[in-house]
Amino acid sequence: MSALPDTVIVEPLATGAATETPLGRIARDFVTNPIAIFGIVLLLLVVLAAILAPFISPQNPYDLAQLDVMDSRLEPGSKALTGGTYWLGTDDQGRDMLSAIFYGLRISLSVGVASTVLALLIGLTMGLAAAYLGGRVETLIMRIVDIQLSFPAILIALILIAVLGQGTGKVIAALVTVQWAYYARTVRSAALVEKRKEYMEAARCLALPPSRIVFKHLLPNCLPPTIVVATVQVAAAIALEATLSFLGLGLPITEPSLGLLIANGYQYLLSGKYWISFFPGVALLVTIVSINLVADQLRDVMNPRLQK
Amino acid sequence: MLVYIIRRGLQSVVVLFLMSVLVFVGVYAIGNPIDILINPQADQQDRERAIAALGLDKPLPEQYWTFFTGALHGDFGKSFVHATPAISLILERMPATLELAFAAMLIAVVFGIPLGLWAGLRPNGIAGRTIMAGSILGFSLPTFWVGLMLIMVFSVVLGWLPSNGRGPTVDLFGLIPVSFFSVDGWRHLMLPATNLALFNVALLIRLTRAGAHEALLQDYVKFARAKGLTNRRIIGVHVLRNILIPIVTVVGLQFGALIAFAIVTESVFAWPGMGKLLIDSINVLDRPVIVAYLLIIVTMFIVINLVVDVLYSALDPRVRLTESKG
Numbered sequence: 001m002s003a004l005p006d007t008v009i010v011e012p013l014a015t016g017a018a019t020e021t022p023l024g025r026i027a028r029d030f031v032t033n034p035i036a037i038f039g040i041v042l043l044l045l046v047v048l049a050a051i052l053a054p055f056i057s058p059q060n061p062y063d064l065a066q067l068d069v070m071d072s073r074l075e076p077g078s079k080a081l082t083g084g085t086y087w088l089g090t091d092d093q094g095r096d097m098l099s100a101i102f103y104g105l106r107i108s109l110s111v112g113v114a115s116t117v118l119a120l121l122i123g124l125t126m127g128l129a130a131a132y133l134g135g136r137v138e139t140l141i142m143r144i145v146d147i148q149l150s151f152p153a154i155l156i157a158l159i160l161i162a163v164l165g166q167g168t169g170k171v172i173a174a175l176v177t178v179q180w181a182y183y184a185r186t187v188r189s190a191a192l193v194e195k196r197k198e199y200m201e202a203a204r205c206l207a208l209p210p211s212r213i214v215f216k217h218l219l220p221n222c223l224p225p226t227i228v229v230a231t232v233q234v235a236a237a238i239a240l241e242a243t244l245s246f247l248g249l250g251l252p253i254t255e256p257s258l259g260l261l262i263a264n265g266y267q268y269l270l271s272g273k274y275w276i277s278f279f280p281g282v283a284l285l286v287t288i289v290s291i292n293l294v295a296d297q298l299r300d301v302m303n304p305r306l307q308k
Numbered sequence: 309m310l311v312y313i314i315r316r317g318l319q320s321v322v323v324l325f326l327m328s329v330l331v332f333v334g335v336y337a338i339g340n341p342i343d344i345l346i347n348p349q350a351d352q353q354d355r356e357r358a359i360a361a362l363g364l365d366k367p368l369p370e371q372y373w374t375f376f377t378g379a380l381h382g383d384f385g386k387s388f389v390h391a392t393p394a395i396s397l398i399l400e401r402m403p404a405t406l407e408l409a410f411a412a413m414l415i416a417v418v419f420g421i422p423l424g425l426w427a428g429l430r431p432n433g434i435a436g437r438t439i440m441a442g443s444i445l446g447f448s449l450p451t452f453w454v455g456l457m458l459i460m461v462f463s464v465v466l467g468w469l470p471s472n473g474r475g476p477t478v479d480l481f482g483l484i485p486v487s488f489f490s491v492d493g494w495r496h497l498m499l500p501a502t503n504l505a506l507f508n509v510a511l512l513i514r515l516t517r518a519g520a521h522e523a524l525l526q527d528y529v530k531f532a533r534a535k536g537l538t539n540r541r542i543i544g545v546h547v548l549r550n551i552l553i554p555i556v557t558v559v560g561l562q563f564g565a566l567i568a569f570a571i572v573t574e575s576v577f578a579w580p581g582m583g584k585l586l587i588d589s590i591n592v593l594d595r596p597v598i599v600a601y602l603l604i605i606v607t608m609f610i611v612i613n614l615v616v617d618v619l620y621s622a623l624d625p626r627v628r629l630t631e632s633k634g
Contacts, residue, residue, distance in 0.1 A: 147323055150613050155568040155605065162590055162598050163334025239450050246452045247575055247587055262453055266576075270471065274460050281453035288448045296444075 039293025115175035123183020131191030405581035424516025446510025519551030
């Protein structure tokens with residue numbers, strides 16, 4: 001239930017001042033808010049932890065040779081038989097939770113990012129097609145988008161999982177299906193505004209080929225609001241994947257994402273062994289909050305109406 | 309108006325039909341329930357008898373037709389696992405889910421609107437900022453994890469509230485079992501309802517704050533102040549009444565979402581509602597129940613959306629009744 005409201009409609013970016021590139025202006029405005037800096041630093045740490053997981057983890061949690069069942073379900077801070085400390089405790093198979101979280105972040109982030117990128121590509125194409133071609137194509141695409149957005153994401157995802165079956169590829173497919181409609185709607189509304197502007201008219205008067213008009217002129221100007229939506233959606237996708245995995249309908253046990261780690265600790269919760277669920281949840285929360293903080297600031301920075 | 313309702317109604321029927329085909333074909337294309345349902349030691353003959361008894365030997369279009377005509381009569385087939393009609397299984401569980409959703413909505417309204425109003429009236433105060441920061445957390449926290457943490461704190465550590473189940477139920481009108489008539493029922497309801505409400509508390513805080521923020525700048529508020537009305541009357545009557553329209557709409561629309569999200573909460577708290585039934589059914593490939601559940605909830609959504617749309621255009625004449633093109 002952690003998706004932000006989906007009505008993030010941002011006006012396209014106005015042309016930056018003559019002396020600096022739009023990107024430069026965005027970067028300069030972005031760092032004016034200390035909370036946003038905190039968010040992006042946090043996010044960088046999370047991403048670094050995910051990328052560097054094999055190098056910074058105290059153990060490889062999926063190498064059976066490194067696990068010791070004697071060490072299972074130890075409290076945070078316990079000493080391992082082989083020396084070393086389990087700072088966040090161990091799970092039922094003697095896995096170091098800290099290492100499991102680093103590896104879990106890897107999986108959660110890659111599933112979230114992969115599905116967002118795929119959905120973004122589909123959504124961009126559909127949104128641009130709807131806005132540029134108009135007519136029947138537009139009616140058809142937007143009707144599908146409207147219908148889809150009238151159902152909550154989790155319901156669509158569950159229907160798809162029930163229909164497609166389980167597996168990593170299928171979870172990504174479900175996440176993509178859930179998300180593309182948001183991009184399609186955002187891109188279309190931005191493109192409709194851009195389409196009427198003079199530079200588009202000029203491009204048409206120059207008799208540029210349509211592909212050039214769409215990809216070189218229309219597309220770049222529709223990107224700012226789409227990027228904001230995409231940032232929010234990465235967080236939503238990660239949360240949705242975790243929820244599906246927690247319900248036992250997401251990733252297979254061979255891809256232990258944060259959601260699966262939390263689900264695994266669920267059965268030990270009632271006997272007071274909180275750490276198996278608690279710490280992966282904190283990692284998930286930190287990831288989602290940091291992405292949302294960055295998205296919040298991006299939305300403000302990229303909205304010319306809020307410029308002083 | 310009538311044309312609009314008819315057109316929207318027809319559109320809903322088409323969506324429902326497409327959904328039924330998609331769900332039916334999809335659900336029936338995955339896995340083979342026979343492998344799960346039948347004793348692995350059964351011989352070929354028993355196997356075939358079971359397949360024939362479940363109607364799984366017929367071609368897919370014929371299976372769909374049987375299902376479709378049955379569904380129109382409210383018959384979604386018998387559950388493979390429970391051997392009772394799927395529809396009655398779901399209807400049996402529905403009161404639990406509805407009760408949970410109502411309780412969650414109540415919590416969301418009782419906490420969300422006053423907190424949002426507070427944050428809107430004093431946007432720069434410490435309380436206002438804290439409330440807004442809290443609402444970001446409400447959006448970001450994964451529901452299922454919050455549920456686990458509620459169990460950990462209130463059931464395991466403090467031991468105040470039970471962590472699962474519904475507790476004793478009392479039959480309302482001798483028909484519908486509900487748990488909010490007994491103290492123990494309330495105690496069971498408390499944690500899951502709070503968990504489910506969290507997202508909507510955050511949503512209502514944001515909506516109310518934005519509404520109040522905007523309303524305070526309006527001329528009618530200035531005029532009310534100029535008339536010398538008390539602050540309480542200005543807020544309670546003039547501001548609140550004007551910001552309620554969008555809030556009521558969202559509460560209506562979110563009710564459907566609550567029923568969908570109850571799937572997660574019910575799984576965490578072992579609440580015997582229809583969401584938990586769905587998850588259990590997916591795990592054992594109990595096709596009739598999966599299909600029946602999905603179609604019932606899709607129907608609920610279509611009806612809720614239709615009602616909200618029609619009400620909205622009835623309440624607000626500015627809403628165009630033609631198909632939106634822009």
